Amino acid sequence: MSFALIFSGQGNQHPAMLPWLADDGRVQQMRTRLGVDDWRAALADPDWAANNAHAQTLLTALALAAWGQLAPHVSSPSVVAGYSVGELAAFSAAGVIDSEVAASLAPLRAAAMDESAARHPGGLLAVTGLAEPALVQLRAVTGLALAIRNGIESVVLGGPGAALEQAQHIATGQGAQCTRLRVNVASHTPWMQEAAERFSQVLADVPFRSPRIVLASNAADRILDAGAARTALAAQIARTVRWDECMQNIAERQVRCVLEVGPGQALTRMWNQRYPDIPARACDDFRSAAAIAAWLQAHED
Template identity: 55%
Template sequence: MGFAIVFSGQGMQHAAMLPWLAEDELVERMRAQLGIADWRECLQDAAWASRNANAQVLLTGLNLGAWAQLSPSLPAPAALAGYSVGELASFATAGVFDADTALTLAGTRARAMDRCAEKVPGGLLAVSGLPRAHVGHLCEQTRLAVAIENGPQAFVLGGALAGLDEAEQMARAAGGHVTRLKVDVASHTPSMDEAAEEFAQALSALPLRSPRVPLFSSAADRLTNASQAARALARQISTTVQWSACMDQIRARQVGCVLEIGPGAALSRLWNERFPDVPARSADEFRSASAIVDWVSRQAERGV
């Protein structure tokens, strides 16, 4: 019984996202940290929206703000996970650290990753419809790395811009579907090793707590204590996000539904393709918070 929450990462942010979200204190703190007055207006600027330092703080604040506005009407989730930077929101929701710390860490994480990207500018490319072996060969030819595994034929590749351009052409020619993500760093690849080390040092200075609810990491398994949480949160910056395996772990919790919080509905689509008997929807699809609560409440009673 119950439901799971998965927090989206960056790459699908848009000005009309989460249309029901109120401008509460948490969202105001996010705006203050970024030094902006209107986050929706800022997202209309494609260059601003794709800038790592903006997107990571923005999405962490909006994801946590959205859950803060939904949580008074819902029980604690039966499982939590986050996709890429979405893990900051999932860890905060699980009680590993508070929302203000999550916002601070989002800025620290982005700055560390940007310093790595200054050496070799890069990004991410979503590739679907091609088998793992073909994607591996494509990476060898273009010097890219698999940043995220979303399924048997769904991957995100990361690396230098020239390699991404080449891989996009090759994948299309092979019959694959490709989408360049709104991300200007090669997240979850070895090019971020220094950023992962720097972020690990920042985490080591914080009084982290054990998760209060079942928390799953895309770079590990279920996290049960603060030390595991710190290692997993830093490690995922420079290693492949195993989202497919993370979904399997959540499914094993026998939840009645999955709610995605964040921009777009990419995680919901991946879930519904993999587990069509357990419905998933994105909070970005709804027009009101009450409609989300009603849907979750009905579906969570189903169980599996």
């Protein structure tokens, strides 16, 4: 079996996500860390769900739990990647850091970002359908940074709230589709440089290993060794997420299919639009781990 494993970022978390997930030790530790008895009920509160510390802690732990429950039933993936905070789970799945370490790093990452955001308030705006010259002009006028690049005409801009409102007004007037993301930090922009530096200090004491599986990074193409992994995991907080390049790196491995672990199907939809000949599915589509394993096995060489 040759498949790619990709881990979602935050923004699409919902109470019914991962309906097949068992309440194992990782999930129980997450509930303790967050101080909630029922994480699904907690997610029903939009304000709680959108809280940066809650979202990063919950999504990392659930992704690790989901892959931990699924991995015994399938072969090892050929390549792994994570979208934004999804890199914590991806680095663990690739063998770079232990799953317990990845789960413990999520709230520390969120805390570093929240502390930086308190001094540099901001957010993110998804913009679709704006040609590159118009996008360059939009950034020049508003001063916003390119936070995420999903494709030539599908990006996420980050920066102060007033600039985001200005950009949304301009881009919408030019026919683009704009959506303010439910995050309260300007992730993956220079406004998060302090957070990246603080998280780098945290990672300095964390044991890292070279990846056992091909690992595509948001900030540094393919990760080849422990040093590069440590640097990239911190740097991506303040750098553009080049997801279009991650997808290209995955496709070049000639995988037979792609599995998204996390909430929703956002990465799956992006993949299927770009690479329709390589099917992708999201774990949220299935009702059991056995059904996911069966789908992957159906694409065996």
